[in-house]
Amino acid sequence: xxxxxxxxxxxxxxxxxxxxxxxxxxxxxxxxxxxxxxxxxxxxxxxxxxxxxxxxxx
Numbered sequence: 001x002x003x004x005x006x007x008x009x010x011x012x013x014x015x016x017x018x019x020x021x022x023x024x025x026x027x028x029x030x031x032x033x034x035x036x037x038x039x040x041x042x043x044x045x046x047x048x049x050x051x052x053x054x055x056x057x058x
Contacts (some may be wrong), residue, residue, distance in 0.1 A: 005053060013051045014040045 005013065017040035021027060028048045033039045043049050 001023060003053065010044070013053075015026050015045055016051070017043060017049055 003039075009051050014037060020037040021036040021039050027039055028043050031039050031042050033042060040049075
């Protein structure tokens with residue numbers, strides 16, 4: 001099952017990943033971007049981020 005994220009979850013995932021990239025984590029996709037948030041967005045769009053969201057009650 002493909003997990004869909006709402007806009008708040010997406011923002012949290014992108015922010016967390018951008019912070020990781022800014023601290024030197026390896027980038028998971030080939031990118032021309034230099035801004036961590038834009039790199040994180042490309043990774044998110046490519047579906048390569050190893051994040052999961054645990055929702056209460058589900």
